[in-house]
Every structure is written in structure tokens, then in C-alpha cells.
Amino acid sequence: MGITIDGKNFAKEIEQRLINEINDFRQEAGRPPGLAVIRVGDDPASGVYVKNKGKACERVGINNFNIHLDSNISENDLKNQIIKLNNDESVDGILLQLPLPFKFDKNHFLNIISPDKDADGLHPLNLGKLIKGDFGPRSCTPAGVLALLKNNHIKIAGKKAVVIGRSILVGRPMAIILESENATVTICHSHTRKLEDETKNADILVVAAGKPDLIDAELVKKNAVVIDVGIHRIPILNEVTKETTYRLCGDVKFDDVLTKASAITPVPGGVGPMTVSMLLVNTVSLWQSHCGLPSTIRDLLP
Ligand code: NAP
Numbered sequence: 001m002g003i004t005i006d007g008k009n010f011a012k013e014i015e016q017r018l019i020n021e022i023n024d025f026r027q028e029a030g031r032p033p034g035l036a037v038i039r040v041g042d043d044p045a046s047g048v049y050v051k052n053k054g055k056a057c058e059r060v061g062i063n064n065f066n067i068h069l070d071s072n073i074s075e076n077d078l079k080n081q082i083i084k085l086n087n088d089e090s091v092d093g094i095l096l097q098l099p100l101p102f103k104f105d106k107n108h109f110l111n112i113i114s115p116d117k118d119a120d121g122l123h124p125l126n127l128g129k130l131i132k133g134d135f136g137p138r139s140c141t142p143a144g145v146l147a148l149l150k151n152n153h154i155k156i157a158g159k160k161a162v163v164i165g166r167s168i169l170v171g172r173p174m175a176i177i178l179e180s181e182n183a184t185v186t187i188c189h190s191h192t193r194k195l196e197d198e199t200k201n202a203d204i205l206v207v208a209a210g211k212p213d214l215i216d217a218e219l220v221k222k223n224a225v226v227i228d229v230g231i232h233r234i235p236i237l238n239e240v241t242k243e244t245t246y247r248l249c250g251d252v253k254f255d256d257v258l259t260k261a262s263a264i265t266p267v268p269g270g271v272g273p274m275t276v277s278m279l280l281v282n283t284v285s286l287w288q289s290h291c292g293l294p295s296t297i298r299d300l301l302p
Pocket residue numbers: 141164165166167169170171188189190191192195208209210211214229230231232271272273275276
């Protein structure tokens with residue numbers, strides 16, 4: 001039986017560290033850190049994520065600027081909104097909540113965010129820095145996964161790591177980060193022929209496919225470390241009362257895989273809280289840089 005890797009408590013520890021950093025340096029900086037979150041349209045899941053990010057900012061003392069724009073906004077107005085935030089000295093980090101309404105090309109708008117205010121680490125310059133190993137804001141979810149692995153003393157160097165998923169948001173930066181930590185990395189995607197041939201060899205398996213319950217114990221090597229990035233809200237209809245409730249699950253069958261893995265992240269309470277924490281870490285790190293403060297949280301960023 002494996003151990004459950006607790007992301008919730010570790011995220012709280014990181015928040016406490018950020019609270020201390022902000023308290024210690026706020027006076028010298030002359031202002032608190034600022035994060036602007038832009039949400040376009042009314043995607044309900046995005047609404048929940050944006051609210052959670054705002055609450056997290058409040059907890060640690062980051063000024064949260066919430067910008068909620070109508071889905072009918074023109075491309076030019078959205079561009080001008082981002083440029084305005086790029087020029088606003090009270091804003092250290094800008095996050096464009098995805099997904100954007102269908103008509104917008106997300107990459108075009110992500111690229112308009114100034115690289116030194118890129119709280120999500122998705123600007124091409126920052127992705128380039130990640131590849132080169134230069135310091136910069138990092139994609140929050142993969143950075144959170146690495147922090148979790150390290151905090152749980154999981155050895156990465158020399159291990160075989162398999163990442164399922166190759167999105168710019170999660171899979172690709174995750175693979176680069178694990179490779180930088182000297183793992184031998186395989187990336188799987190929807191065209192991978194025999195997924196089980198890859199996953200069964202993984203000492204560390206990171207699953208970011210966005211497919212509920214994709215991975216069961218059969219697909220996992222004994223004593224592997226399994227990180228479940230997926231998050232899904234599955235509706236359950238009560239046939240008698242006709243009420244719908246929801247079950248949260250990941251891409252991994254938690255109870256089944258727990259019997260075979262040496263360690264596994266739960267959903268909720270695993271990677272999710274770490275993603276929010278790393279957004280705060282990126283923002284505080286950018287604030288330190290903008291205000292000429294010492295860079296004291298580098299160890300939290302891969
Ligand atoms: P995405 O952009 O949809 O990418 C999914 C990736 O998985 C794609 O590369 C796809 O391959 C691959 N894939 C899909 N089905 C597969 C299968 N059966 N076998 C192998 N590979 C498969 O999703 P994402 O943005 O990376 O997010 C992935 C999941 O993580 C989602 O559930 C999302 O909600 C969740 N997420 C959670 C957090 C968090 O904080 N916990 C943060 C971000 C995302 P192709 O490239 O070939 O299409």
C-alpha cells in the first residue's frame with residue numbers, strides 16, 4: 001500500500017513562507033505584490049478557479065486585480081487591456097485564465113503579456129528560459145509537481161519518468177523539468193500506440209491526459225510514484241430524487257493504484273493546491289525582481 005502525497009498541507013506551508021517574505025519586504029518595496037487575473041466570458045469552471053486564486057492572493061497579502069470581461073469584447077480591446085496591465089506598476093503578474101472563448105487565439109494573447117509579468121510562465125521567452133535552464137517564471141502545474149516530489153524526498157535523477165500529455169500548459173514543461181532533474185523521460189500522447197508498454201516501465205508516472213480514470217493498477221509498475229494532474233467533475237444522477245451531485249476525480253483510479261504504487265497524489269488535495277501555490281510563488285518572485293528585493297524563493301522554482 002502506497003502513501004498519499006499531500007499537496008494541500010504543503011501548499012499551506014508555501015503560503016506561510018510567502019506571507020513571511022511579503023511581511024519582511026513590503027516596507028522596503030513600498031507596495032505589496034500585485035496579481036491581475038483576466039477572465040473573458042462566463043465559463044463556470046474558470047469562475048471557480050479565478051475565485052480560488054483571488055482567495056489565495058488575499059491569504060498571503062498579494063493585491064488581486066480581478067478583470068472579468070464580456071465574451072463579446074473585441075480582440076483589440078482585450079489586447080489593450082493586457083497592455084494597460086503591462087504598464088501598470090502596481091501589477092507584478094498577469095494571468096489570462098484559459099480557456100478563452102472560441103473566437104480568440106490564446107497564443108496570440110498569451111504572447112502580448114510582458115514576459116516579466118508572466119505569472120503562468122507560458123510566454124515563449126519564459127518557455128525558452130525553461131529549456132535553457134535560466135531562471136524565470138515557470139508553468140505553475142509542472143513546477144508544483146516538482147516541488148511536491150522534492151518535498152516528499154522522491155529521487156528523480158536516474159529514474160525513468162513517463163509523462164502522459166504534451167500540452168504547453170502541463171505535459172511538455174513537465175517533461176523538460178523532469179529531464180532537467182536527470183530523469184530519463186518519455187512523453188505519451190493520444191497517438192502513443194501501446195500506452196501500457198510505456199507506463200509499466202515508469203518509476204515516476206505523471207498523468208495529464210484529461211481523461212477520467214484512464215490509469216488503473218494494471219498500467220502501473222510496482223512501487224511507482226504516480227502524480228495525477230487530471231481533474232474532473234463527474235455528474236451523478238440520483239434515480240430516486242432526480243438530483244444531480246458531483247464526484248471529483250482525476251485521470252488515475254486512486255484506490256486501485258494506491259495498492260500498487262509507492263506514492264500517489266489524490267484528487268482533490270494533490271496537484272491542484274500546488275498549482276495555485278506556484279502562481280503565488282511566481283508572482284512574489286516577479287515582485288522581488290521588480291522592486292529590487294533579494295530573490296529569496298528561488299529554491300521553489302525549478
Ligand atoms: P490538454 O491540453 O487537453 O492535453 C491533454 C494531453 O493528453 C494531450 O497531449 C493529449 O494528446 C493527451 N491524451 C489525451 N488522451 C490520451 C490518451 N488516452 N492517452 C495518451 N495521451 C492522451 O489538457 P491539459 O491542459 O494538459 O490538462 C490535462 C488535465 O489536467 C485536464 O484534466 C486538466 O483539467 C487538468 N489540469 C489540472 C491542473 C491542476 O491544477 N490540477 C492544472 C492544469 C490542468 P494529443 O496531444 O495527441 O491530443
